[in-house]
Amino acid sequence: MGRPKIARKSTWVDMTAFVDVAFLLLSFFILTTKFKPPEAVSVVTPNSVSSKAAEEQDQCLVTLSPDGKVYLSYSEEERKIQVVDDLNKRLNLQLTPDEVKKAGKAEFFATPLSQLKSFLNLPKEEMAKGSSMPGIPCKDSTSNELTEWIASTTTVFLGEKLHLMVKGDKDATYPVFKNVIDAFKKSDQLKFKIITNQEPLPLNSPAAESAAKKAKGGAAE
């Protein structure tokens, strides 16, 4: 009697399904991914319960860094050019048309108006270095240059949709924020948005209860 033969089983695994899943996930992530837009400085935004997504078009964004500097940026290139052009004409900054055009390439503005000319002539890599910029001066009401920027922004966006936003680091101090608000008020821009990270509504709060009520009502219908 011979030994019983043990059937040798193949250990080859069919990888096709595995590959399918892998590439399905891959295509999902490729399509949903959105690369972070370049930021003037990295700020950590505070949390709020607001669940509305921030608009990405037609925005004028004021960034407050933790050390109290103020940066200004626009989502569209032509807006940057128009705003700088308006500032140039109104305040006689003596920028050449060529320099005004260069403003479209700047990611943000973070210099006093007197240094705007030299800022626009910087090479592109130097321009994007937010931390080395002095920021737009708005220390007090007498030398609040952000007022001029917002005034020009108001002119440029006149009759069109403008999403004025403030993105502040959670450690930025209140006086800086107040000066920004004051600059908005001077141009009658009384409506703006604060960019935050979403956090859930606390339990047993009135807002959470009415949200639950709303959800219930929606389900009953």
Added chain:
Amino acid sequence: MADIGEGGGGGHKKGPGVKKSKKQSTRVDLTAMVDLGFLLITFFIFTTTMSTPTAMNLFLPKDTEKPEEQNKAKASGALTIMLGKDRNVFYYEGILADDGSNFKSDNFSGIRDVILNKKKSTDDKDLVIVIKPTKEAKFRDVVDALDEMTINEVKRYALVDISEPEQQLIDLTVEAGGGGK
């Protein structure tokens, strides 16, 4: 790779004398492809920004000198919240007493109950919350305070500058070691 050892399962025995024609396997080793796929997946997972930023709306009142255009608040329905250093919160109801007897201190976790109690005890249309951040308040504190308004569904609130006596009271309280327990 994906198989271990030798795959001997396939191919049946043929009788003696039958010429073996070697069958070419059409199986492709997909392991490398899976490796590559998951490598790319991890890359995209890490670079993706899943949490899109949200925005909270804030409406400012227009600065006006004329008293008839200013919003009036009933003293009985007013609650003033002051934001101090290190997330300390101070508050008083109605008008600040001359001796500061109704001036109280709290912190962010306790202020919600204060607002809710005030909301319960006053008429809805009389309730006004005034937020007064001091110079030492952080942006985060202001956002948190505004957030409390949303959380507690306070319809009327305002962001106002702090006045001199209030600032002094806060300084005194902090010096005495009070505030934020």
